[in-house]
Amino acid sequence: MTKHDDNMARAFDRLYHDSRFDWPAYARAYEKSCRDPSGYYARSAEAIVSALKLEPRANVLDLACGTGVATRKLLEQYPEMRVTGIDLSEASLEHYKTAFVARIERRQVHVLQGNAEKLDSFVKGPFNVIVCASALWNFKWQKTLKNIQEHLTPGGSFAFNVPALYLGEDGGILEVIENAFHKYTNRTDLGLPRLSRSTIENALKTENLRVDCAIPYTFNLGKDQVESFLEVLSYRTPLIFFPTEKGINEAKIASEQVLDGILNTTPETGHFEHGLVFIVKRI
Numbered sequence: 001m002t003k004h005d006d007n008m009a010r011a012f013d014r015l016y017h018d019s020r021f022d023w024p025a026y027a028r029a030y031e032k033s034c035r036d037p038s039g040y041y042a043r044s045a046e047a048i049v050s051a052l053k054l055e056p057r058a059n060v061l062d063l064a065c066g067t068g069v070a071t072r073k074l075l076e077q078y079p080e081m082r083v084t085g086i087d088l089s090e091a092s093l094e095h096y097k098t099a100f101v102a103r104i105e106r107r108q109v110h111v112l113q114g115n116a117e118k119l120d121s122f123v124k125g126p127f128n129v130i131v132c133a134s135a136l137w138n139f140k141w142q143k144t145l146k147n148i149q150e151h152l153t154p155g156g157s158f159a160f161n162v163p164a165l166y167l168g169e170d171g172g173i174l175e176v177i178e179n180a181f182h183k184y185t186n187r188t189d190l191g192l193p194r195l196s197r198s199t200i201e202n203a204l205k206t207e208n209l210r211v212d213c214a215i216p217y218t219f220n221l222g223k224d225q226v227e228s229f230l231e232v233l234s235y236r237t238p239l240i241f242f243p244t245e246k247g248i249n250e251a252k253i254a255s256e257q258v259l260d261g262i263l264n265t266t267p268e269t270g271h272f273e274h275g276l277v278f279i280v281k282r283i
């Protein structure tokens with residue numbers, strides 16, 4: 001693990017397990033951003049769903065489902081699919097439950113609160129597909145692979161996306177954001193995650209999982225979508241980029257200044273985002 005990876009792992013531990021993280025406000029901003037089909041998370045989830053070819057009644061696990069953007073995309077395409085959504089965040093799951101209330105009542109959709117790293121303690125498989133949209137790096141993903149493998153039917157797929165910046169490539173909007181924080185803080189050791197393609201492939205291989213294909217995606221975010229994405233990030237960036245040297249209020253103020261600067265310098269055409277969707281098979 002490089003120093004950057006190490007700092008990053010700690011930043012994300014801080015983030016989702018930090019008592020100062022404002023889950024209810026974050027979940028509201030997140031859901032608002034996800035409701036826009038042109039928003040960052042809707043477009044990322046769409047990239048995964050369009051890379052999959054599923055049976056109409058497939059049984060799917062939406063791992064770290066958040067407020068449900070990937071589940072929504074899946075059900076738009078496969079209205080009879082069975083879905084189990086799991087997430088650490090109760091506040092996010094409240095939005096998920098509201099979105100799928102009718103399907104939950106008729107037991108087509110199930111919702112479980114829990115830690116992805118301890119999947120076997122609360123989820124019963126097997127699933128034809130496990131989807132993890134915009135979330136793999138939010139937990140100790142290597143630790144989950146054994147459970148993911150065990151929760152897939154033979155020949156089942158694990159599908160997830162990784163932004164280009166995280167793969168060490170030209171990073172689109174995330175690179176713009178990271179650069180702005182680096183410039184402000186003068187610290188390049190704190191930043192967004194990195195998980196190289198070879199690290200991913202080797203970790204998968206150890207658990208009898210094989211990359212079937214890696215499909216590039218790209219989308220443009222207009223200025224409104226950039227704004228709502230930055231609003232979501234505003235709950236995380238104080239803890240990622242200003243972890244120790246300032247109190248949380250000072251961290252929030254400094255973070256707001258950086259985010260305002262990014263929005264003010266965003267061209268009318270917005271920003272691009274790129275990444276890869278990995279479709280992984282159980283060997």
Ligand SMILES: C[S@@+](CC[C@H](N)C(=O)[O-])C[C@H]1O[C@@H](n2cnc3c(N)ncnc32)[C@H](O)[C@@H]1O
Nearest residue numbers: 041064065066087088089115116133135138139
């Ligand atoms: C960026 S959001 C992605 C949510 C959703 N998949 C989407 O595409 O919008 C990351 C999600 O990971 C969840 N998460 C973080 N750590 C987790 C863990 N250890 N177990 C389960 N979910 C976790 C968060 O609660 C959050 O909902």
